[in-house]
Amino acid sequence: MAEIEIINVTKRFGTNLVVDNVSLEIADKEFVTLLGPSGCGKTTTLRMIAGFLQPDAGEIRVGGQLISNATFMTPPERRNMGMVFQNYAVWPHMNVFENVAFGLQMKKVGKQETKERVAKMLEMVGLSGLEGRYPGQMSGGQQQRVALARALVVEPTILLLDEPLSNLDAKLREQMRFTIKDLQRRTGITFVYVTHDQAEALAMSDRVAVIQLGKVQQYGPPGDVYKRPANRLVADFMGLVNLLPGKIERLDDEGQAQVRLGDDWLVTASVPAKAAVGGKVTLVVRPEDINLLPAGRAAEDQSLARGTVGKMTFLGNYTDYRVEVNGRELRVQAASSTPFADGEPVAVQIDPVSCFGLCE
Numbered sequence: 001m002a003e004i005e006i007i008n009v010t011k012r013f014g015t016n017l018v019v020d021n022v023s024l025e026i027a028d029k030e031f032v033t034l035l036g037p038s039g040c041g042k043t044t045t046l047r048m049i050a051g052f053l054q055p056d057a058g059e060i061r062v063g064g065q066l067i068s069n070a071t072f073m074t075p076p077e078r079r080n081m082g083m084v085f086q087n088y089a090v091w092p093h094m095n096v097f098e099n100v101a102f103g104l105q106m107k108k109v110g111k112q113e114t115k116e117r118v119a120k121m122l123e124m125v126g127l128s129g130l131e132g133r134y135p136g137q138m139s140g141g142q143q144q145r146v147a148l149a150r151a152l153v154v155e156p157t158i159l160l161l162d163e164p165l166s167n168l169d170a171k172l173r174e175q176m177r178f179t180i181k182d183l184q185r186r187t188g189i190t191f192v193y194v195t196h197d198q199a200e201a202l203a204m205s206d207r208v209a210v211i212q213l214g215k216v217q218q219y220g221p222p223g224d225v226y227k228r229p230a231n232r233l234v235a236d237f238m239g240l241v242n243l244l245p246g247k248i249e250r251l252d253d254e255g256q257a258q259v260r261l262g263d264d265w266l267v268t269a270s271v272p273a274k275a276a277v278g279g280k281v282t283l284v285v286r287p288e289d290i291n292l293l294p295a296g297r298a299a300e301d302q303s304l305a306r307g308t309v310g311k312m313t314f315l316g317n318y319t320d321y322r323v324e325v326n327g328r329e330l331r332v333q334a335a336s337s338t339p340f341a342d343g344e345p346v347a348v349q350i351d352p353v354s355c356f357g358l359c360e
Contacts, residue, residue, distance in 0.1 A: 009058035082151030
């Protein structure tokens with residue numbers, strides 16, 4: 001069992017508080033991503049799980065057993081964890097087979113078993129037949145696969161990944177997301193993944209921990225973190241968003257509210273339990289959850305607002321619009337099949353199913 005418990009962990013570097021009383025539970029065989037901007041404390045947290053750093057306060061447990069606190073730390077080599085780094089860290093003077101076999105040789109695994117396990121792992125990561133190549137003869141994606149194979153071949157109970165795709169180009173990063181998630185499913189081990197890339201976190205994770213300012217701001221399934229952010233920090237970090245201040249005019253027992261934006265725009269949104277009629281609320285609206293309609297529709301429906309396209313940018317399968325509504329610029333992403341031109345008047349509609357309000 002590889003359940004990980006991080007309990008009230010704090011870490012300082014000098015006077016700089018990097019990890020501030022963080023608590024997380026990661027289930028056995030779960031894929032969890034620590035997501036946040038540079039300097040937020042995510043990599044420091046990962047390194048404390050790995051045993052490279054010791055917490056100043058709190059404790060870390062795996063399978064119920066204490067592995068770290070302020071006075072005790074199990075060495076990294078005794079934690080049965082694998083690690084994949086941002087810079088691949090493959091040995092340039094060793095070929096693929098030698099790189100992958102290195103950990104097994106350190107464990108004094110027999111030659112025949114080593115050969116069989118390396119062959120199986122190279123097949124799993126799609127590198128069969130490349131055993132004799134050296135890292136300098138391989139692409140960045142292939143080198144990262146070597147690093148994954150080397151970490152997994154020793155059969156760890158937990159694999160830690162520190163921004164492993166950040167050095168790859170966009171198309172290769174997307175391919176590797178599928179590779180890594182598939183490896184996690186096939187191996188059935190616990191993955192803890194660090195990244196600043198929201199798309200990676202959303203695509204691969206069972207749960208995402210959004211970390212900002214050394215604290216866990218929200219921890220939950222990717223859909224909840226994206227569609228139901230806990231606060232403005234999370235909403236703003238998780239991709240493009242429109243944050244619209246309004247006032248609650250009506251509220252039902254199921255948390256659905258009628259929110260007035262400006263003088264003549266009434267929007268339906270889900271709001272937290274603490275919301276009250278007359279209270280202020282900030283609506284979280286993703287660009288893809290706004291529809292643009294012919295301008296005449298706004299006169300017929302109070303749930304639509306009048307707007308003007310300030311700028312449109314064609315991006316292939318969708319078009320990105322900057323739309324001015326009541327003196328405020330909204331970001332809208334709509335299908336490219338029904339384009340609106342720069343300067344064109346439009347009616348703006350917010351999808352009530354996807355609209356969520358924050359009371360702060």
